[in-house]
Amino acid sequence: MENNKVLDAFNKASTDYDKYRKQAIPHMDIYYNTVIKLTENYENPKILDLGAGTGILTQLLYKQHPQSNITLLDLSTDMLKVAKTKFNNKKFKYITADYLEYDFTENYDIIVSSLSIHHLTDEEKKTLYAKIYETLNPQGIFINADQVRGSTEHTEKIYKNQDETHLSKQNIPEEEKQTLRNRRKLDKPATLHDTIKWYEEIGYKNVDIYYKYYRYFVIAGEK
Numbered sequence: 001m002e003n004n005k006v007l008d009a010f011n012k013a014s015t016d017y018d019k020y021r022k023q024a025i026p027h028m029d030i031y032y033n034t035v036i037k038l039t040e041n042y043e044n045p046k047i048l049d050l051g052a053g054t055g056i057l058t059q060l061l062y063k064q065h066p067q068s069n070i071t072l073l074d075l076s077t078d079m080l081k082v083a084k085t086k087f088n089n090k091k092f093k094y095i096t097a098d099y100l101e102y103d104f105t106e107n108y109d110i111i112v113s114s115l116s117i118h119h120l121t122d123e124e125k126k127t128l129y130a131k132i133y134e135t136l137n138p139q140g141i142f143i144n145a146d147q148v149r150g151s152t153e154h155t156e157k158i159y160k161n162q163d164e165t166h167l168s169k170q171n172i173p174e175e176e177k178q179t180l181r182n183r184r185k186l187d188k189p190a191t192l193h194d195t196i197k198w199y200e201e202i203g204y205k206n207v208d209i210y211y212k213y214y215r216y217f218v219i220a221g222e223k
């Protein structure tokens with residue numbers, strides 16, 4: 001099962017995952033901070049981080065909303081184990097689960113996700129986006145920092161070249177570069193056009209793109 005490959009890849013990556021993120025993701029600070037800025041007008045929001053991994057985005061959310069209840073959900077126990085070492089906070093909840101299968105029993109003001117949902121097929125993405133909509137409180141927001149596929153074969157080729165050009169220039173061990181290349185084989189990003197269309201069909205309001213650099217983008221929609 002493809003899911004098992006994703007789980008296996010992130011369980012294996014967990015220990016050294018944080019070490020090379022800044023090199024692996026172009027302009028990572030502005031990319032992640034775009035998500036945080038979109039949450040600024042919420043006061044003590046209840047937050048859910050889907051595919052939270054080692055909690056890199058969660059940490060920025062916590063800094064912005066230190067009084068908030070934050071739930072981290074991830075398929076990989078090992079990734080969450082690393083996250084737990086960062087937060088000594090009783091208000092945090094950790095859920096090891098597949099977000100497609102998990103039955104959410106609570107609602108949230110802000111649901112975020114970073115670099116996770118592109119591991120799903122397009123049908124699964126649509127199902128998850130609808131599930132997230134149902135899990136949001138009224139006026140809640142879903143902010144997703146993820147990757148898209150090029151809108152044509154030609155532009156996808158440009159994205160792929162950019163991925164490789166960026167990675168090859170980074171000062172990180174060759175073995176790590178290979179691990180990242182192998183993990184990319186598990187990616188199934190959708191086009192930006194389809195993603196926006198699905199959000200609007202589901203009923204999200206004020207759907208917009210707040211950041212885009214080659215395949216990296218931040219999209220948000222409100223309930």
Ligand SMILES: C[S@@+](CC[C@H](N)C(=O)[O-])C[C@H]1O[C@@H](n2cnc3c(N)ncnc32)[C@H](O)[C@@H]1O
Binds near residue numbers: 010055079113114116
């Ligand atoms: C590239 S990491 C991103 C982690 C973190 N959000 C970040 O920005 O560093 C992707 C994470 O998504 C998780 N993931 C992938 N598919 C998932 C699923 N179906 N359900 C829950 N988590 C999933 C993986 O286990 C992994 O920890």
